[in-house]
Amino acid sequence: MGKMFEQIQEAHMDFIAQQKMFFVATAGDDTSVNLSPKGMDSFKVVDTQKVVWLNLTGSGNETAAHLLENNRMTIMFCAFEGNPLILRLYGTAKALYKGDEKWNNYIKIFGNPMGARQIFEVAIQRVQTSCGFGVPLYQYDQQRTLLPQWAEKKGPDGINEYWEKKNMQTIDGKPTGMKT
Template sequence: MGRQYREIPQKMIDFIRDQKLFFVATAAADGRVNLSPKGMDSLRVLDERRLVWLNVTGSGNETAAHVREFPRMTLMFCAFEGSPMILRLYGTPRVIHPYDTEWETLYPLFKPLSGARQIFDLAVELVQTSCGMGVPFYDYAG
């Protein structure tokens, strides 16, 4: 059975740090929801109410466009090994660009990635779990 939290419990912070893949969803007022897979060791949990992820080029920049208009974001993590679980984090994101002063503090948290274009700083407002029984197991190959 799913549960809801106002902040990320330590057990789930550990779960997030172990994940190789996560999904980001944003939406504008109308049109389609943008849902993208992310990885490349690009996410850091700063505390139980805040995380950042480094976005790189390689596709459109629809996430940033959505956030500019409607600052809301959902991150989803799935257990592809171990105990089944789906974890969603809902929150309000801010976009930090290389020319912003915060970039100098946050970018060193990551290994340098070619094409780094922005950091999304997510203030987590709701944490929600669900069972994840339908998620298949996979072996991480790289």
């Protein structure tokens, strides 16, 4: 049986810092549920009640659109190495964009990579841990470098063109709120 917490504990922060991948789930009012794997150094715990994660340019932009209709977000970490554990963060989120008041404060902690699309700020309402006994063991090799290389090659103008072509609507036809 899982354990529930009202905030992120120190042991949770240590576990999160060790993970190489996390998963984000959102859904709009009448959309498909979107579940996305995330990697790279794109997740930071701000404090026991707040986390942020950097969303780099991708082929879709479902999360941003979903938050315009329903700001709930679940983030999940799984131990694929070492002791088994699943940790879920439940909260409400908002998308921050270049030009937003908090953007400059947060982007610094991620190194301001080319292709930074949004930063999602999540107010944590509940933390749940569970055993993870059924999660397989995997050996980590390395982060992929294709996305940062692609973004560098595109450059700022190419990224903006890509956003306008691919990131303004979801697969369900919803507006994403994307700013270029």
